[in-house]
Amino acid sequence: MESKVLFKETQRFRQWWIWLILIAAFGVTIFAIIKEYKVMQNNFNPVFLAPLLIPILGFVLLFYSRLDTEIDAEGIQVRFIPFHFKFKTYNWNVIGQATVTTYNPVLDYGGYGLRFSLFGKGKAYNVAGNKGIQLVFKDGRKLLIGTQKPDEAAQALSNFIPKK
Incomplete structure (x- = not known):
């Protein structure tokens, strides 16, 4: 019964500053990947994209929490x-x-x-x-x-x- x-x-987590921190982390990661791509040119390894998983996972985790x-x-x-x-x-x-x-x-x-x-x-x-x-x-x-x-x-x- x-x-x-x-x-x-x-x-839910909807504070603007939490999302700002995640966006900043994502931006820094993208910047580092682009910089690494320019340095490596022809030898760029897709493994360098792996750090993107951390901020993406953070977005997903907070969005669904x-x-x-x-x-x-x-x-x-x-x-x-x-x-x-x-x-x-x-x-x-x-x-x-x-x-x-x-x-x-x-x-x-x-x-x-x-x-x-x-x-x-x-x-x-x-x-x-x-x-x-x-x-x-x-x-x-x-x-x-x-x-x-x-x-x-x-x-x-x-x-x-x-x-x-």
């Missing part, structure tokens, strides 16, 4: 494609606390993506912004799930987690 989803969000979050009576489901293709469910019976919080993505987790904190803050799934659903499990582990809809997430959480 499926339970009614009270909160649903899909986020997405963070899906759902909150329902069962718990919190999260899927960070391409790292998870199925939802990972965190049932309410293993969650000690769930709150919406403000955090610093760079200082707390080292940036965006699938991150691990070196400072005891646990794991994070985030793609943009500085708001997230902070889970503290009964066994002490922590997980932060980024959100662009903090008020809606807090409202959904209030149905399942008592305010302290």
Whole structure:
């Protein structure tokens, strides 16, 4: 039996500066290949095109990456494609606390993506912004799930987690 989803969000990497970095990397790579082609002339080896795969793979990876979050009576489901293709469910019976919080993505987790904190803050799934659903499990582990809809997430959480 499926339970009614009270909160649903899909986020993607759409920050202009991330794409600018990838375009710059692609441009530098193209420039280096052209320069190498001019030097090598008749001895140019197609293997020199291999470095193009790195920025192209970066484009594809970021374009198709997405963070899906759902909150329902069962718990919190999260899927960070391409790292998870199925939802990972965190049932309410293993969650000690769930709150919406403000955090610093760079200082707390080292940036965006699938991150691990070196400072005891646990794991994070985030793609943009500085708001997230902070889970503290009964066994002490922590997980932060980024959100662009903090008020809606807090409202959904209030149905399942008592305010302290």
